[in-house]
Amino acid sequence: MTVLRAEALSVALRQGGAEIPVLNRIDLALAPGRVLGLVGESGAGKSMIGRTVAQLLPPHFAVSGGKLEFAGRDLVSMPPRARRALLGREIAFIPQEPLTALNPVRTIGSQFAEHFARLGEGDHRARTVAALEAVHLPDPAGLLARYPHQLSGGMCQRVLIAMAFASRPKLVVADEPTTALDVTIQARIMELMQEMRARDGTAVLFITHDLRLAAQVCDDIAVLYAGSVVEQGPAAAVLGGPRHPYTRCLQLAIPAMTGPRRALLALPEQMPGLRAMTTLRGCRFAPRCPLAAEQCRAAPPPLGTEDHRAACFRAELTPTIAPPEETLATHIQPGNPVLDVAGLGKRFRTGSLFRPGHMDAVSEASLAIASGEFVAVVGESGSGKSTLGRLLVGLERPTAGRILLAGRDVTAGTEADRRHRVRNVQMVFQDPQSALNPRRRVAAIMTQAMEAVGAPAAERARRAAELLAEMGLAPETGARSPAQLSGGQRQRVNIARALCTVPPLLVADEIVSGLDVSVQAQLLNLLRRLRAELDFALLFISHDLAVVRHVCDRVLVMHRGRIVEHGPTEQVFAAPRHEYTRTLLDSMPKDFPMA
């Protein structure tokens, strides 16, 4: 008995008479009470499978072949009415963005009432309270009268999980349900999903880009690449001994939480786009595959029918793919202090003229960074880590304490302080989409610092060429505009601009979050190479503990605006002293055993 079965399911994009395949003959089977993980990088087609089940395909996308059955009934040929009757009742969804999935102008109670009315059931109130209780929300009765904006993201996601499981569905499709949430909340949400699944015997289709999380949650895993399943099988087998080179490479691209630090394997380039895929005759992974041979480029390899199967001609060679040798010195002797901060505080005024209030985003923060040192600030959203970064570079003015930057007190933020900062500290922003002016060329963006001092064009062009080479970008990239670059390339341009004048201190705010793991690995390797070649200290703001462990020598843990723990990375991770650090570390999904 299977809840969901896909047989040779194909989805295509119809554009100008042509049909571009998006999903390629997908075979899946999901039994009651099981969790099937769909993992892969963005563009792999994992969300497209969820959307096909939900009948939420974007315009011009349509099922072009194969079967998709839910409890023995074909979803593709089913009349829309019958399909709609299933959705929300027997098939439920947990979306990625909890805040946008709830109606902002209606109370939680009225949204539940509507949901129950649709299910054709009475006695809403008692059942709503019971449903909210089941997801461990405090004061469920009081929650009914609240609006979504009065709840945190984690609470909203719990409300949506309660709603999804309220109808006791046979199938729940969870599309990146915790990507927008903090790691401690993620751990709780995952526990909750397991609990609800055990209670109702619901099958879960779990879509995620996070291999570590998939290893922890899923019974079975299907790895997707460019619209095809490349490897499939029981989670323990797939992640414990991957047979497809892509799965192996993804694993080697993720920094480890335990064991010795190893260099990351960075796959070259990126997944082919929809159009490029149609011109590939052989295995779609072949252009990036370290094992690719003549055979792989001629015809696509079959997936096979074994319990643990991989679409690869050379699967037996997969375990031989090894991470690159660690060649760079990881511990550079720190030199003179670059930054010395004592008792730094930032208080934001809130409330109105008549009811003044305040919020301490950062309080009593003290830290020092020596030249050449890589220091991490970790914390969850709202911990004040970004505000700390903005205070240091001068985008916010502190309300307490002092900042000593390269021997000068720049707390006051006068014009002279600003000029001092321009020479001594630069910032890499989180979102390159917002941080790069879409109207400028890449070369102009990278050498903006020289434009500020009126450097001649020839000199700027020379420096732009140097920076492009340093960042591993092709020389012709300089003439492009940011919109023509991929996410990883944009982030390199973003880093290059901050490094143009090689300032003694660089502040990087979440620069690898939101990127695919293979791109993340490229950037982390780049950071470590730059460290060996150039002389700069780094304050690395991140929520990802594994990334921090990979990059930084020391770590500061922030919680509610305060630095609650700091010390050498290895030491803090191995023996955390503050309770919050322990919670944070415990919430991280564990490493999978590496072959």
Added chain:
Amino acid sequence: MIRRSLRSGRVIAGGLIVLAVLACALAAPWLAPHDPDEQNLLTTLLPASWQAGGDPAYWLGTDSLGRDVLSRLLFGARVAMSVALIAAFGAMIVGAALAYLAGYVGGWLDWLVGRAVDVWMSFPPVILSLILMTGLGTGLRNVILAIVLVDWTRFCRVLRSEVIVVARRDYVAAARLVGFSHWRTVSREIVPATIPLVVTLLTLEMGIAVVVEAILSFVGLGVRSDQIAWGQMIADGRDAIYQAPWNLLAPVLAIFFTVAGFNLLGDGLRRSLDVRMTEGRE
């Protein structure tokens, strides 16, 4: 960006109309069959040439003083176009300067500009311009001044919110961090991003200026009486609507097409320049 907007039918149609009116205004002395001020009291209130009793020498007929309507229409385009261009640019300069200042600096300055715009916009614009004209006296220069003083708020309010959105982008903060002065940050990072909006507003404002000038001239508070304006022609033509309908119809249609041209152009530019409206199509 320019190529994309030239693909839009609205831009082409609007642009052609505006160019045609502009050409008429510039070439009026050569195009006009008669001196527009030349009176011929023997042939007053002639209907158009194709109507019964029309004179082929006066294609659109004559007015109550025997002046040629077509020639007056062509010369009237000069006033309309000067007001449209100069007043719209003037309103843009005043409104945009305050908008960039308020949106970029923020704080109390933004508050002050915002409240000034609120107070200003609480007056009905036509009444406000009539009051201004009464105070300033008639004349082309004062018409332009009145329109600038009334309509700068239109630019200021719309542009200010756009400037605030752009100024919050990280690339603006990044420009400051690499050492850009405030002036350079605004001129290199913020202004280019808001140019499409400014161009669109400017075109729409030109259409508005044509209407406002016509209203003021119609009630006799516009240009001096010896200057030829479409609004004045409408006022003159009202009395003779049955004898010589084109005295009234010609300036009304001229205003209609000119304003429609500006609005088509503005709407087309907005559609092709606004990223939010083009994103889905490319």
